[in-house]
Amino acid sequence: MRGVKKENLPEKLCAVCQRPFTWRKKWERVWDQVLYCSEGCRKKKQRRTPD
Template identity: 75%
Template sequence: MTHKKPHLPSKICPVCQRPFTWRKKWARDWGQVVYCSERCRKNKNKHGD
C-alpha cells in the first residue's frame, strides 16, 4: 500500500516552465513564491521573456 499525498497547490516556474508543488517550508510565503529553485531564481534574467 502506498501513501498518497493530498492534492497540493502547484505553480509553473517562469524560467524552466516546469510545474512545482507546495512545500512545507513555503507555507507562510506561498503567495510570493515565483521560482521553483534557487537556480531558477538566479537565472531569471537569462530567460528570453
C-alpha cells in the same frame, strides 16, 4: 496543509523553466510570493534581467 495527500497539494509553474512545482512546508507562509521552483531558476532570472 496538514493531512493533505501529496497529489492534492497546490502547484504552480516556474517563471523561468515553466515546469510545475508543488507546495512545500517551508513555503507555507509565503506561497503567494513563490515564483521559482529552485534557487537555480531564481538565479537564472536575475542574470537575464538586470535591475
